[in-house]
Amino acid sequence: MTTTAIPTGEKRATAPTTKRRTKRERQGAAWVFLSPWVLGASVLTLLPMAVSLYLSFTDYNLFDPPHWVGLRNYTQMFTEDPRYWRSVTTTLMYVVIAVPLQLALALVVALALKSMKRGKAFYRSAFYAPSLLGASMSIALVWRAVFNDGGTVDNLFGTGGWVNRPGWALLAVALLTVWQFGAPMVIFLAGLQQIPAELYEAAAVDGAGTWRQFLSVTVPMLSPVLFFNLVLQTIQAFQVFTPAFAVSAGKGGPADSTLVYTMYLYDRGFVASHMGYASAMAWVLLLVIGVVTAVLFRTSRSWVFYASEGDR
Amino acid sequence: MTSVSTAAARKPVRWGRVALHLGCLAALLVMLYPLAWLLATSLKPADEVIASLDLLPSHLEWSNYETAFDGVNDVSVWRLLSNSLLIAGGAVLGNVISCSLAAYAFARLRFRFRGPMFAFMIATIMLPHHAILIPQYIIFNKLGMVNTYWPLILPKFLATEAFFVFLIVQFMRGLPRELEEAARIDGCGPFRSFFQIVLPLTRPALITTAIFTFIWTWNDFFTQLIYLFDPDKFTLTLALRSFVDASSQSAFGPMFAMSVIALLPIVLFFLAFQRFLVEGMASSGLKG
Numbered sequence: 001m002t003t004t005a006i007p008t009g010e011k012r013a014t015a016p017t018t019k020r021r022t023k024r025e026r027q028g029a030a031w032v033f034l035s036p037w038v039l040g041a042s043v044l045t046l047l048p049m050a051v052s053l054y055l056s057f058t059d060y061n062l063f064d065p066p067h068w069v070g071l072r073n074y075t076q077m078f079t080e081d082p083r084y085w086r087s088v089t090t091t092l093m094y095v096v097i098a099v100p101l102q103l104a105l106a107l108v109v110a111l112a113l114k115s116m117k118r119g120k121a122f123y124r125s126a127f128y129a130p131s132l133l134g135a136s137m138s139i140a141l142v143w144r145a146v147f148n149d150g151g152t153v154d155n156l157f158g159t160g161g162w163v164n165r166p167g168w169a170l171l172a173v174a175l176l177t178v179w180q181f182g183a184p185m186v187i188f189l190a191g192l193q194q195i196p197a198e199l200y201e202a203a204a205v206d207g208a209g210t211w212r213q214f215l216s217v218t219v220p221m222l223s224p225v226l227f228f229n230l231v232l233q234t235i236q237a238f239q240v241f242t243p244a245f246a247v248s249a250g251k252g253g254p255a256d257s258t259l260v261y262t263m264y265l266y267d268r269g270f271v272a273s274h275m276g277y278a279s280a281m282a283w284v285l286l287l288v289i290g291v292v293t294a295v296l297f298r299t300s301r302s303w304v305f306y307a308s309e310g311d312r
Numbered sequence: 313m314t315s316v317s318t319a320a321a322r323k324p325v326r327w328g329r330v331a332l333h334l335g336c337l338a339a340l341l342v343m344l345y346p347l348a349w350l351l352a353t354s355l356k357p358a359d360e361v362i363a364s365l366d367l368l369p370s371h372l373e374w375s376n377y378e379t380a381f382d383g384v385n386d387v388s389v390w391r392l393l394s395n396s397l398l399i400a401g402g403a404v405l406g407n408v409i410s411c412s413l414a415a416y417a418f419a420r421l422r423f424r425f426r427g428p429m430f431a432f433m434i435a436t437i438m439l440p441h442h443a444i445l446i447p448q449y450i451i452f453n454k455l456g457m458v459n460t461y462w463p464l465i466l467p468k469f470l471a472t473e474a475f476f477v478f479l480i481v482q483f484m485r486g487l488p489r490e491l492e493e494a495a496r497i498d499g500c501g502p503f504r505s506f507f508q509i510v511l512p513l514t515r516p517a518l519i520t521t522a523i524f525t526f527i528w529t530w531n532d533f534f535t536q537l538i539y540l541f542d543p544d545k546f547t548l549t550l551a552l553r554s555f556v557d558a559s560s561q562s563a564f565g566p567m568f569a570m571s572v573i574a575l576l577p578i579v580l581f582f583l584a585f586q587r588f589l590v591e592g593m594a595s596s597g598l599k600g
Contacts, residue, residue, distance in 0.1 A: 029502040030423035037414035037433070037477065040470025045436055048447035055446065062453070109339070112332055123336050125586045128593070130343060132582055135531040137552045138571035142350045145564070152349065179343065183593060190594035239440050242533045250553075262442060262534075269446055270538060279446050286443040293438065 056280035061273045073280035084281075086256045087264035090170060094244075094260060095237045098174040103229055106181040110188035111218075124189065128182035140176065140246030147172040147247070163247055166257040173258055176243045184229040191225030192218070220305040227304045231296050238289055241266070261285060350575070354568040361564040376565035380573060384551045385543035389573060396530060396547040396574075399464050403529040404522045406468030407476055411521060412514065414471045415480035416506050420492070436474045441534075449538060463539045464532075468525070476521045479592075483517035484510060520592035523585050527578055548574040 031038075056073055058066035077084050109127060113120050133139055146152045149161030162168035195218065203213045241262045244252065252259030252267070259267075261281070269278025353361060354376055356369040381389045417423065418430055452463040471477055491513075492505050500508075511518075536550050543551075552574060555567045582589065 027423050030417045030421035033413045033417035033421065033502075033506070034423070034429075036410040036469060037417075037471035040410070040467065040472045041429075041432065041436070043451075044448060044467055044470060044472050045439070045444055048444035048451070049439075051447035051450070052443055052445075062450070109336075112336060116329075116332065119333065119336075123340070125590055126340055127343070128586075128590055129582055132527055132531075132578055132589070133347070133575060135528070136575060136578065137531075137533055137549045138350065138575045139346060141552065141555070141567065141571055142346050145353070145568075146346060146349060152345075179346075186590055186593045235438060235440075239442065245533070246553075265442055266534075266538075275446050275450075282440070282442040282446065285440055289438070289440055 052279045052282055055276050056283050058276045060275040060279075062275055066276065069276070073277050074284075077277070077280060077284070083256060083259065083264060087252075087259050087261045090257065090259055091238060091240070091261040094170055094174055094177075094240060095234060097171065098177040098240075099230070099233050099237050101174070102178045102181045102233060103184055103226075105178060106183075106185035106229070107188055107226075109181070110185050110192055113189060114192045124186065128186055131180040131182040134176060134180040135242065137242065137246060140243050143172060143176050143243065144247050144249070164254055166255040169247060169254060169258045173240070173243045173247050173260075176247070177237065177240070184233060187225060187229055188222070191222050195221045223304045224306060227296070227300050231293060234292060234296070235289055238285065238292070350568055350571060353564065354572045356565055358565055373565060376569040377573075379566035380569035384546075384554050384570075387544050387546060387551070389548075389570065391544060392546055392548045392551050393573070395461075395545060396549070396577075399461055399536075399547060400526050400529040402461065402465035403468045404525045406465060407471075407473055407525045408518055408522055410469050410471035411473065411476040412480055412511065412518060414477045415484055416510060418477070419481045419484035420510070421502060433474050433477055436472075437478060445538075452539070458539055459541045459545065460539075461545075464529075464535055473525070476525070479521060480514060480517045483514055487513050516588070516592075519585075519588055523581060523589060524592070527581060530578060 055066060057068060057070055059069050059072075060066040113123055116123070130139075144163055147162040148154070149164060151161060153159065154161050159165075159168070162172045199217050199221070200213055203217050208216060239262055240260050244258045244260045244263055248254075248258040252263050262285075265278050265281045265285070268274045268281065348367060352367050352369060355372045355374070356376075357371070357373040360369055383389045383392060414433075418426070418433070448463070448467075449458070452458055455462075457463055457466075487510065491509050492500075495505050495509055531549070533549050533553070536547055537553070540546060540550060543554075546554075548570070552567070552570060555563065555570075
């Protein structure tokens with residue numbers, strides 16, 4: 001309001017200084033807005049990353065000062081610790097079982113719901129509910145009972161309790177993850193609805209049947225969303241903890257068959273007080289997740305299709 | 313009869329659609345089974361929990377809930393419930409305040425190192441929690457905060473959950489800039505512009521942040537397991553964990569009664585906000 005009242009000559013004279021002042025003010029304001037994040041990112045993220053890298057070269061039990069041991073934690077991990085390798089193979093098996101099954105189910109259900117006129121909103125919410133409830137200790141305990149000796153699965157299939165059988169316990173853990181397919185399903189569904197109907201019409205005019213339309217229209221158009229879900233679920237699967245903890249009563253059994261990586265890390269660090277060793281394990285996990293993500297991004301170039309440059 | 317047949321003639325029954333609905337309903341029944349099992353078992357008498365194959369109990373054993381309300385280790389359920397609520401409430405407040413402040417700076421303000429800092433913020437979304445866990449524990453240990461709620465609440469006030477910062481940034485970028493530009497011409501600084509113009513418009517993203525923070529914090533197990541020792545500081549999740557170690561089958565009824573109590577807030581949140589949850593999920597790609 002006041003600016004309009006100022007004659008043009010005066011305005012032109014004051015403009016540069018005001019501009020500079022507001023610019024400096026805005027910089028200052030930005031730092032005020034940013035200060036909680038800056039504090040958190042430096043003290044609770046960046047500094048801990050550096051410290052955990054340092055600790056991974058030490059022997060540290062939380063009470064005595066850290067004692068430098070060089071690469072010994074790493075060499076011990078890779079050459080002398082069969083339980084470490086057990087946790088690695090268990091986690092890899094879990095990732096390979098749970099992620100593809102979960103994504104496949106999510107995609108199938110999303111495709112089923114896509115063209116539905118009635119009941120879509122209802123099904124979408126209902127299938128999504130386990131994604132929120134399943135992360136709780138309550139459901140993990142249900143899982144343990146249902147897959148236990150005399151539980152429902154034993155009664156239905158007569159396989160005995162999965163929870164007590166080394167070959168089967170991990171599958172029970174994986175199924176709890178698969179059960180939570182609602183989260184990627186909702187993302188798939190949102191992606192499917194972005195595909196323009198004209199593409200299907202054009203394909204139909206060219207004589208493409210349902211299957212051909214799926215392969216030539218749906219799959220390429222959905223590939224960025226598929227890729228997003230794949231990366232997200234894989235990263236999360238590498239860090240699984242609560243279901244394995246609950247299903248094995250906190251012990252990773254039977255015969256270490258559910259001893260996932262993070263559970264062994266917890267065991268080394270917080271039960272056995274080998275903080276240096278646990279830090280080394282954490283850094284290997286960080287590197288593995290980094291490498292897996294990088295590889296996924298690399299391979300994505302050959303199968304992920306971006307409709308236009310402006311797209312995600 | 314005739315009216316039905318003419319209606320059917322006009323609009324033929326699409327068997328494909330019927331099969332689709334039947335398939336979806338069957339899938340739902342299988343998926344809802346664990347929840348039905350939980351509810352039924354929480355009301356079963358001790359001798360039926362494992363011995364009987366029926367889902368439904370022969371009579372409703374409400375005493376399971378009475379036992380559950382007595383709690384674990386002499387700590388009542390009310391105490392556990394209020395502990396859980398305190399932590400989840402603190403986390404919600406912290407995330408909404410700190411993440412929206414950081415998001416406004418990233419979305420609307422210019423400052424030095426904006427690009428690299430934004431890239432770092434995005435990268436921390438992918439960072440596994442375990443890589444920073446042990447030093448964080450040492451820091452809170454040195455500060456004498458282990459076995460208090462500070463390690464569970466304080467980080468949320470420092471915008472450490474980058475996912476929500478990103479979510480709110482994306483939302484703020486979608487708001488029309490003209491509103492703030494007009495306000496600036498009227499002499500409105502960045503602070504007033506944030507509080508009076510941007511923040512009210514960002515409400516949907518803030519609600520999504522609040523709901524997901526509540527549910528994730530409520531469900532969280534790992535952090536609570538590491539930081540809390542005293543039974544009277546336990547959350548419902550940790551109290552349930554006490555059952556994991558030594559769950560004789562006679563304690564099954566009360567244990568699952570307590571599981572139901574622990575699940576109730578999430579179910580209520582879900583029923584109340586399911587529209588927000590599902591849409592927030594679809595638009596931002598949040599995990600479950």
